Amino acid sequence: MANKDFPLIFERSKEGRVSYSLPELDVPEVDLSEEFSDEYIRQTPPELPELSELELMRHYTALSTRNFGVDSGFYPLGSCTMKYNPKINEDIARLPGFSHIHPYQHPKTVQGALEMMYDMQQHLKEITGMYEISLQPAAGAHGEWSGLMMIRAFHEANGDFKRTKVIVPDSAHGTNPASATVAGFESVTVKSNENGLVDLDDLKRVVGEDTAALMLTNPNTLGLFETEILEMKKIVHEAGGRLYYDGANLNAIMGYARPGDMGFDVVHLNLHKTFSGPHGGGGPGSGPIGVTKELEPFLPKPVIVKNEDGYTFDYDRPQSIGRVKPYYGNFSIYLRAYTYIRTLGAEGLKKVSEYAVMNANYVMRKLESVYELPYKQHCKHEFVLSGKKQKKLGVRTLDIAKRLLDYEYHPPTIYFPLNVEEAMMIEPPETETKETLDGFIDTMLTIADEVENNPEIVQEAPHTTVVKRLDETLAARKPVLRYIKED
Numbered sequence: 001m002a003n004k005d006f007p008l009i010f011e012r013s014k015e016g017r018v019s020y021s022l023p024e025l026d027v028p029e030v031d032l033s034e035e036f037s038d039e040y041i042r043q044t045p046p047e048l049p050e051l052s053e054l055e056l057m058r059h060y061t062a063l064s065t066r067n068f069g070v071d072s073g074f075y076p077l078g079s080c081t082m083k084y085n086p087k088i089n090e091d092i093a094r095l096p097g098f099s100h101i102h103p104y105q106h107p108k109t110v111q112g113a114l115e116m117m118y119d120m121q122q123h124l125k126e127i128t129g130m131y132e133i134s135l136q137p138a139a140g141a142h143g144e145w146s147g148l149m150m151i152r153a154f155h156e157a158n159g160d161f162k163r164t165k166v167i168v169p170d171s172a173h174g175t176n177p178a179s180a181t182v183a184g185f186e187s188v189t190v191k192s193n194e195n196g197l198v199d200l201d202d203l204k205r206v207v208g209e210d211t212a213a214l215m216l217t218n219p220n221t222l223g224l225f226e227t228e229i230l231e232m233k234k235i236v237h238e239a240g241g242r243l244y245y246d247g248a249n250l251n252a253i254m255g256y257a258r259p260g261d262m263g264f265d266v267v268h269l270n271l272h273k274t275f276s277g278p279h280g281g282g283g284p285g286s287g288p289i290g291v292t293k294e295l296e297p298f299l300p301k302p303v304i305v306k307n308e309d310g311y312t313f314d315y316d317r318p319q320s321i322g323r324v325k326p327y328y329g330n331f332s333i334y335l336r337a338y339t340y341i342r343t344l345g346a347e348g349l350k351k352v353s354e355y356a357v358m359n360a361n362y363v364m365r366k367l368e369s370v371y372e373l374p375y376k377q378h379c380k381h382e383f384v385l386s387g388k389k390q391k392k393l394g395v396r397t398l399d400i401a402k403r404l405l406d407y408e409y410h411p412p413t414i415y416f417p418l419n420v421e422e423a424m425m426i427e428p429p430e431t432e433t434k435e436t437l438d439g440f441i442d443t444m445l446t447i448a449d450e451v452e453n454n455p456e457i458v459q460e461a462p463h464t465t466v467v468k469r470l471d472e473t474l475a476a477r478k479p480v481l482r483y484i485k486e487d
């Protein structure tokens with residue numbers, strides 16, 4: 001826990017105190033007024049706190065302990081999968097041969113980097129069952145947009161301009177309809193049935209000559225496998241549409257099922273979800289896309305090719321949707337994901353899926369007697385509970401999430417997916433021990449008990465954190481991001 005009376009460094013400032021010592025200037029001082037006009041030159045020095053080195057260190061160290069991360073505790077956030085950032089990934093990403101290269105270097109001088117990317121594509125082809133891969137997109141949502149632009153280019157190349165709609169299930173992640181809109185399509189919702197899966201009758205109703213694509217996550221955001229996927233593929237393909245696979249949940253099925261074999265035409269992966277790239281805290285993501293042979297000509301360019309001279313970029317791609325990300329994309333994330341894939345191997349990746357599914361089912365079955373479980377079948381890597389019973393007692397899902405903070409757990413994803421009332425989306429990843437899972441289960445049961453016997457303690461949570469309950473709307477709309485001096 002961070003220092004409670006954590007004084008703002010601005011208030012600890014004492015004039016003349018410094019935390020650095022610099023050698024004397026041994027070059028001529030620059031006269032700024034010769035370089036810049038007056039309006040660009042500060043007239044008064046900035047008001048910065050003046051502190052000793054030790055105080056400055058303590059400030060940043062205290063700040064760092066205010067963060068919650070995978071290295072500090074259990075993190076059952078749903079729809080995020082990976083919560084494991086192996087330290088060896090960082091060693092590999094830091095190798096000077098990778099970290100010191102420049103994106104403008106001639107391909108001949110960066111053969112190792114290109115080979116890694118090329119080989120990474122081969123691995124992702126194998127894992128997804130797709131014909132070709134582009135590593136370019138920067139995140140899942142960017143992969144969605146890129147994939148939909150390719151589907152649009154494909155239809156237009158066939159002289160088919162009437163396909164203006166993208167079908168998205170009501171349980172979909174918000175990025176799906178958003179990407180469809182940004183790619184110039186209208187998004188149409190298909191309903192879920194009582195089992196939490198796409199309702200085939202409703203799909204037949206909304207599909208038609210204007211369908212460009214169906215976007216689907218499988219397992220879906222309820223953590224349920226869409227068992228009718230081959231039937232859906234038939235319906236959409238017969239209507240002339242294409243199938244888009246949102247790969248955010250791929251870590252539930254690796255080594256067991258491949259989107260390519262399920263009939264998907266375009267796939268995105270989230271290397272920061274399935275393949276151990278750090279995520280959260282603003283780390284860059286990476287959202288490679290995979291396609292069938294039919295869609296390959298439309299891939300973003302350049303593509304990496306291997307010929308007798310080694311590896312190089314091919315820009316001669318007349319049907320390409322163009323470049324979607326500068327330089328090599330988020331190269332250092334590929335390195336981390338590549339390290340992860342090579343470290344685990346095929347058998348290891350399969351085990352990841354097994355453990356993810358086992359852990360989720362274990363926690364789900366332990367909690368279903370106390371929290372309502374709307375969909376009773378086995379789940380994949382995550383599951384969704386409803387806080388309906390607790391709501392009747394005056395305690396909302398938000399309160400339960402806040403109460404978890406007091407017990408030093410990161411809360412699950414809440415109020416998503418939208419088709420479950422008072423949703424709590426729990427994803428206990430594959431890397432957690434049974435003891436950790438049991439600790440979380442006990443805490444969830446304790447909170448359910450508190451809801452019945454001492455609801456105020458839950459309603460008023462958190463009690464132990466540095467910052468108590470925020471006005472979330474105000475915090476989002478009018479964030480106070482810097483120190484404001486009170487006179």
Ligand SMILES: *Cc1c(COP(=O)(O)O)cnc(C)c1O
Nearest residue numbers: 079139140141173175217248270
């Ligand atoms: C996270 C997620 C996305 C978006 O991916 P980003 O990498 O965050 O852009 C899309 N769909 C699902 C189901 C997700 O969980």
